[in-house]
Amino acid sequence: MLSIIGIVYCLYAGKKENRPSNPYFYAAFASLFVGTIVFVLANSNILPLTFINYNSLKFGNTLEVILLSLSMAEQFSMVQKEKEKAQKEAFEKLQEINLMTDQINVRLEIEVAQRTRQLNKQNLDLEQKNKDITDSIQYAATLQQSVMPELNSIKSVLPGCLS
Secondary structure, eight states, X not given: OHHHHHHHXXXXXXXXXXXXXXXXXXXHHHHHHHHHHHHHXXXXXXXXXXXXXHTHHHHHHHHHHHHHHHHHHHHHHHHHHHHHHHHXXXXXXXXXXXXXXXXXXXXXXXXXXXXXXXXHHHXXXXXXXXXXXXXXXXXXXXXXXXXXXXXXXXXXXXXXXXX
């Protein structure tokens, strides 16, 4: 009898905390409770001692086991559905992350292409400036060589100056 009171208290506490209820679970303990009450009343000679009343505890326990099995199957089904829902949500989040990653990669590729074009342009500008400077130096050398007398004529006019 104390165990039935404990079970009823647990059911009440679960309901009070707004836990999801399973009708099979409540029906299982109701069948145990009814079977026990009928058994006690039959053994106390309050109810007639018939075959059903005498075995009501066994019938109540049997029905309780069946209903608890159904309750567990229902609970398993709920857990499975929640798991599938969580997997679906995780998959959707993963798709969102992949989409964002793809968008970021496209932006980065565009930026890399722009910077590569800038570097190539700067490189071409530097090559042109280098060519211009080299051409200018060669032109200056050509002018100097055309204006300066040959080394042999300098030695002949100023012997000993280039030793």
